[in-house]
Amino acid sequence: MKNPLLNSFDAAPFSEVKSSHFLPAIKNGINIAKKEVDAIVSNTEKPSFSNTIEALDYSGELLDRVTSVFFNLNSAETNEEIQKIAQEASPLLSEFSNDIALNLDLFKKIEVVYQQKDILQLTPEQSRLLEKRYKSFSRNGANLPDQKKEKLREIDKELSTISLKFGENILAETNKFEMLLTIESDLAGLPEGAKEAAKAMAEAKGKDGWLVTLDYPSYIPFITYADNRELRKKLALAFGAKGFHNDELDNQEIVLKIVKLRHERAQLLGYSSHAEYVLEERMAETPDTVFSFLNEILDKAKPAAKREFSQLESFAKDLDGIDQLQKWDGAYYSEKLKQKLFDLDDEKLKPYFKLENVIDGVFTIASKLFGLQFEEINTIDKYHEEVKTYNVTDLEGNFIALFYADFHPRPGKRNGAWMTSYKSQMRKNNENIRPHVSIVCNFTKPTPSKPSLLTFNEVTTLFHEFGHALHGMLANTTYPGLSGTSVYWDFVELPSQVMENWCYEKEALEIFAKHYETGEVIPMELVQKIKESATFMEGMTTLRQLSFGLLDMSWHAGDPSAIKNVKEHEKKIFAETSLYPNVSGNCMSTAFSHIFQGGYSSGYYSYKWAEVLDADAFEYFKENGIFNTEIAGKFKEHVLSKGGTENPMTLYKRFRGQDPKPEALLKRAGLIK
Known part of the structure; x- marks a missing residue:
């Protein structure tokens, strides 16, 4: 069987790939990578x-x-077969990455180079790569005795499997819940677009009637606008109980298992906790x-949040x-x-935010x-007909990147929004190999009578991703291991969060905020209201985000074995930040994919951390013009x-000319005058 994934390909050959191609291609890729590593060692x-160092990074x-691709x-487009392959492939990949990380002969070679770092006359980028490679080995057990190395392998294998299971359970829970409404009065308060989408x-x-699900474009309008309090409650309880039903999709034991394994792994490597291990980098x-950062902002936000509540x-x-206000009342009131x-309200704004206009x-x-x-192109393969593909060039017409964008929810697609890549930028054999980048979102779909009209929150999400x-x-580095978003996780949110600022500026809104029927540019008074309302309930929003960061740290900054x-546990942690009464049937942790499936464990605070950087960075633009090209x-x-390629604070200060100031964030949020 000819396997398209094993031929040299530029753009991912989605139309030629069958599910059955993946496992053989992954196994083949592992074998080739092993040979490349063996060649370095021998x-x-x-x-x-x-x-x-270089040879390893290019391997x-x-x-x-x-x-x-897989x-x-x-x-973004999963099915049972792909999920089954993921369960099989993940332990193999975990095993392979441990084969490298625990390869003592390879580590000895890296150590020889590392010990000469002061006399090698390396560029800052080369120094950074050497440092990163050396640390990735020393931090992942290369110095451990064989017995402990074996234990590390077992832990990593188990972690890779159960975190996948965590995500599969959440997707299954999301897809399983449906609220079918057959009486139109049950939709009172809902905007026409949301009703149409439900129909x-x-x-x-x-089915006959209107269907509401736990997908964000269905869930958010209902919880925000539906007058029927009982139905809002039903929906909110279902949303808050994902992975918390004591059934085959329950994630409670998985959460406890993940945090215990992470702690055990950190201790094995000589760290007191998983958070200490993660935050070193x-x-x-x-x-x-992290605790003092979160608590400092909590001190400023809590009084404001209480006043707002x-x-x-x-x-x-x-x-x-x-x-008594309940959680299902918050968004509505x-x-x-x-x-x-x-x-x-969003209904006043949505006509000005047609998806295609926002993209433009x-x-x-x-x-x-x-x-x-x-330039939109239709000459490359897509994994779904809804995906849009673009050729990105500079003003001289030089190729910069291939860009994929996937905007609407589907049954095989997880909730939320994210950016990812199919091919990294790097320089190799005197060629600057350009990246293939993708964003995936879950925005309101077009209906028979209306195009996809975005809420303002969806507009900022699009700018963020x-x-x-x-x-x-725009990555322009030599080594794939340092390219693009391969940066510290509390720095990675700066480019995304800074982009959101343009959504609030008149000069920017006039470019794309045009009425989908009349073409009229968004009226100035609406722009003014967007700006004025930007800090509305900011204390409560900040408190909510801090609560997630503190919950994350509570799972990872100590020994979780007593939990x-x-x-x-969650109730105890939320006591400091919760405003609404506790709902016994709901649990945040069992659906907290960011930290139990994604890479944000001990890192959720980084959204707030990057907000300090982004507020400070955008203030620089504001002082000099938001389209200042210099x-x-x-x-x-x-x-x-x-x-x-360098320490992020060094890069930031080189851009800004000074240290970031938290005051810019607190001022923007209206938390200080």
Whole structure:
């Protein structure tokens, strides 16, 4: 059987690939990568930067390409067969990565080079790669005795399997829940677009009525606008109980298992906790720094959050006689209060945010700032007909990147939004190999009578993910291991979060915020209201985000073996930050994919950390003009193109000319004057 994944390919050959091709291609990729590593180890020449460090970074290219195609599909277009292959492939990949990380002969060669680092006259990028490679071995058990190495292998194998299972359970829970409404009055309060989408979803499943699901474009409008409090409650309880039903999709034992294995792994490697292990390679450096950072912002945000909550309670009581605000009331009454205070809601804004216009807008802004051009093409393979593909060039027409964008929810696609890549940028054999980058979102679908009209939150999400994509597309480094988003995780959110700022600026909104029927540019008073309402309920929003960061650290900054009950532990941690009454049937941890399936364990704080950087960075733009090409050029040169080639704070200060100031964030959030 001819396997298209084993031929040399540029763009991923989706249409030729069958599920049955993946496992053989992964096994083949592992074998080739092993041979490449064996060649480094058996080389009789004296270990040097080029024959050891460089050779190792360029090894495994085929395996990287194949696994990126496979795992991206497992997130964006999965099925039972792909999930089954993932369960089989993950332990093999974990085993292979341990074969390398625990290869003592290879580590000895790396050590020889590392000990000469002061006399090798390396470039900053080469020094960084050497440091990264050496640490990745010493931090992953290369110095351990054989018995402990074996134990490490077992832990890693088990972790790779159960974190996959965690994600599969959440996807299955999301797909399983359906709320079919057959009486139109049950949809009172819902915007027409949301009703239409619910109708279309029911029809697609051969049902009469309106179908509401736990997918964000279905869930968010209902929880925000539906007048029927009981139905909001039903939906919110289902959403908050994912992985928490004591059934075959339950994640409680998986959570306890993951945190215990991570702790055991950290101790095996000589660290006191998983958080200490992770944070050694982050800007924050230690758990203490993270705790004091989160608590410092908590001190500023909590009084504001309490005031806002009290305002919301009074409003709900006056409006509907609600004596006790519950979690399923928050979004609903916040939206009502926002409408009252600012005469602004998503329904007023959505007509100005047609998806295609927002895409054109983000492209135009990228063109003004960074000199990029985007041309939609239909000459390359896609994994689904809804995916859009673009050729990205600079103003001289030089090829910069291939860009994939996938915008709407489907049964085989996990919730949320993310950026990923199919091919890394690198320089090899005197060629600058350009990247293939993708963003995946879950935005409101078009209906028979309306195009896809985005909520303002979806607009900022698109800009956010596109910021990550720019980090990948504009990468200009030598080594794949330092390219694009291969940076510290508390720095990776800077390019994404800084892009969101343009969504609030008149000059930027005038480019793309045009009424989908009349073409009228968004009225100035709406722009003003967007800006004024930007800090609405910011104290509560900040408190919520801090609670997630503190929950993450509570699982990973100490010994979790005493924790027997996931819900009880969570309740104790949320006591400091919760405003609403506890809901006994709900649990955050059992669906906290960021930390139990994604790579954010001990790193959820990084969203807030990067917000400090992004507020400070955007203030620089604001002082000099939001389309100032000189400052954009500095951001491109010192942040976007540099990847992980130097310490992130060094890169940031080179761009900004000073240390980041937290005041910019607190001021923007309205938490200080």
